[in-house]
Amino acid sequence: MEPKKIIIIGSGIAGMAAAIRLAVNGHRVTVFEKNDTYGGKIASFEKEGYFFDSGPSVFTEPENIEALFQLAGENYTDYLRYEKLPVTCKYFFENNKSFIAYSDPERFYPELQQLSGEDLLRVKQYLANAEKLYNHAGAIFLNKSLHKRSTWFNKDILSVLKVTRLSYILKTLSSYNQQKLKSPEVQQIFNRYATYNGSSPFKAPGMLSLIPHLEFNRGVFYPLGGMQKIADAVFALAQKTGVHFEFNAPAQRIIHSEGKARGIVAHHQNHFADAVVSNADIYVTYKHLLGNEVKSQKVLKAERSSSALIFYWGILKPFPQLDVHNILFSKDYYSEFKHLFRFKNISNDPTVYINVTSKKDPAHAPAGKENWFVMINAPSNTGQNWEQIIGNTKKNILQKISGILGEDIEPLIESETIYDPLTIEKNTGSFMGSLYGSSSNSKIAAFLRHPNFSRYAKGLYCCGGTVHPGGGIPLCLKSAKITTELIEADFRKRKNH
Numbered sequence: 001m002e003p004k005k006i007i008i009i010g011s012g013i014a015g016m017a018a019a020i021r022l023a024v025n026g027h028r029v030t031v032f033e034k035n036d037t038y039g040g041k042i043a044s045f046e047k048e049g050y051f052f053d054s055g056p057s058v059f060t061e062p063e064n065i066e067a068l069f070q071l072a073g074e075n076y077t078d079y080l081r082y083e084k085l086p087v088t089c090k091y092f093f094e095n096n097k098s099f100i101a102y103s104d105p106e107r108f109y110p111e112l113q114q115l116s117g118e119d120l121l122r123v124k125q126y127l128a129n130a131e132k133l134y135n136h137a138g139a140i141f142l143n144k145s146l147h148k149r150s151t152w153f154n155k156d157i158l159s160v161l162k163v164t165r166l167s168y169i170l171k172t173l174s175s176y177n178q179q180k181l182k183s184p185e186v187q188q189i190f191n192r193y194a195t196y197n198g199s200s201p202f203k204a205p206g207m208l209s210l211i212p213h214l215e216f217n218r219g220v221f222y223p224l225g226g227m228q229k230i231a232d233a234v235f236a237l238a239q240k241t242g243v244h245f246e247f248n249a250p251a252q253r254i255i256h257s258e259g260k261a262r263g264i265v266a267h268h269q270n271h272f273a274d275a276v277v278s279n280a281d282i283y284v285t286y287k288h289l290l291g292n293e294v295k296s297q298k299v300l301k302a303e304r305s306s307s308a309l310i311f312y313w314g315i316l317k318p319f320p321q322l323d324v325h326n327i328l329f330s331k332d333y334y335s336e337f338k339h340l341f342r343f344k345n346i347s348n349d350p351t352v353y354i355n356v357t358s359k360k361d362p363a364h365a366p367a368g369k370e371n372w373f374v375m376i377n378a379p380s381n382t383g384q385n386w387e388q389i390i391g392n393t394k395k396n397i398l399q400k401i402s403g404i405l406g407e408d409i410e411p412l413i414e415s416e417t418i419y420d421p422l423t424i425e426k427n428t429g430s431f432m433g434s435l436y437g438s439s440s441n442s443k444i445a446a447f448l449r450h451p452n453f454s455r456y457a458k459g460l461y462c463c464g465g466t467v468h469p470g471g472g473i474p475l476c477l478k479s480a481k482i483t484t485e486l487i488e489a490d491f492r493k494r495k496n497h
């Protein structure tokens with residue numbers, strides 16, 4: 001096929017992955033990025049001798065990254081090295097219990113039984129169901145467009161129907177977990193996976209029970225050097241495949257006429273293309289780039305996902321009680337999510353996530369010290385008094401962490417940077433600071449996500465965490481694949497007409 005000219009708005013992980021796929025297919029691809037660098041939410045900074053990944057910290061399903069390198073005929077190990085973590089996460093409960101989620105099943109199951117007395121057969125069955133669901137339903141719904149007839153009239157749809165139980169759709173994740181698991185601690189662990197796409201386990205469907213498959217059956221990985229290395233590797237591959245990047249170049253508008261996208265305006269100049277891909281937040285795409293108020297309001301019909309409040313702390317001494325990923329659970333999970341999604345604030349006892357990459361990369365902190373990424377789920381920004389929320393939350397979590405670790409933490413903080421939903425919105429262009437676009441807080445949430453193409457402007461495609469199949473690095477990479485397949489199919493169709 002004759003090479004086409006393609007413009008991508010945004011160099012998030014999905015934007016770069018789409019660019020690579022299209023460049024490998026022989027097209028001329030230019031990425032316009034509003035910031036001065038690539039990666040979007042995958043970003044990092046250094047302060048007072050400490051290194052911090054400022055966005056994602058949990059790396060699962062690395063095959064999605066490997067596939068990009070394979071496609072481009074490159075060896076991914078020349079760009080990125082990663083290891084499977086022996087402990088996926090360490091959990092601390094308010095009743096003084098703790099649990100080390102080993103990745104080795106030989107250690108995981110005995111440890112789980114010691115924590116809770118949970119019937120291990122139930123957990124094994126739970127994870128086997130999660131795997132089945134992921135391999136059958138996930139294979140279709142996470143890898144194909146939900147908005148094309150060919151997806152629904154595919155022979156594989158039968159295997160989806162075979163593994164899909166009504167409880168995945170009719171029950172919430174929390175009531176599904178209550179039915180399948182006995183121990184309240186184990187239920188809380190499995191409820192947590194709703195937060196992986198910014199949702200509440202008390203509203204999101206049981207379908208999300210497929211997420212633990214990735215962590216418990218497949219593992220959590222650590223990219224040596226930190227998450228920033230993922231963005232670095234994908235950017236280097238994009239350059240290698242001939243993708244051209246324009247930084248400090250916000251798309252000001254998508255040029256469209258007669259129902260067709262024709263290019264973009266950047267630096268007050270027209271740039272025409274055969275196809276435009278928006279990796280920007282889908283709300284922003286409609287509201288600001290297309291100027292379509294009605295469509296942008298339609299996007300908001302699906303509730304926005306949660307955001308985050310993050311404290312990046314340089315800590316003066318090491319804490320052997322902590323691992324790379326640590327969760328300090330709240331006592332009352334239901335109340336925590338009611339505060340997040342109903343009252344749009346943060347409860348006085350929020351679950352605290354602490355990520356310490358200096359445990360794997362000692363260079364991330366000065367000798368004998370640790371870099372703590374301390375994250376609390378926060379509501380998306382609706383104009384709350386963030387200064388007050390930050391003050392309250394900091395006081396509450398210092399008390400919680402100090403109590404659990406048995407040491408006063410505040411005097412040990414020698415460096416502090418704070419991100420709230422406003423910072424996240426400013427840095428990444430994510431509307432209301434949501435981490436994952438829309439939440440999955442309804443039974444039909446998956447179907448409310450925007451498709452990977454626009455019906456409003458032909459030739460406009462959408463990839464990234466705010467559209468199908470969803471947020472998080474693995475799904476963003478799948479989104480790039482679906483989007484580029486749709487583009488190629490449309491090019492072929494146009495050629496044949």
Ligand SMILES: Cc1cc2nc3c(=O)[nH]c(=O)nc-3n(C[C@H](O)[C@H](O)[C@H](O)COP(=O)(O)OP(=O)(O)OC[C@H]3O[C@@H](n4cnc5c(N)ncnc54)[C@H](O)[C@@H]3O)c2cc1C
Nearest residue numbers: 010012013014034040041056057058251429464465472473
């Ligand atoms: C604090 C935090 C923690 C997270 N934790 C995890 C985790 O542990 N694991 C995980 O897998 N995921 C996690 N995520 C989610 C994950 O980071 C995102 O889903 C993913 O990185 C989003 O990628 P994307 O391709 O959608 O683009 P984004 O990263 O959202 O990037 C979009 C890009 O578009 C650019 N842009 C916007 N508007 C314009 C315009 N008009 N012109 C030009 N450029 C524009 C932006 O500057 C940005 O570079 C986390 C996110 C955050 C913020």
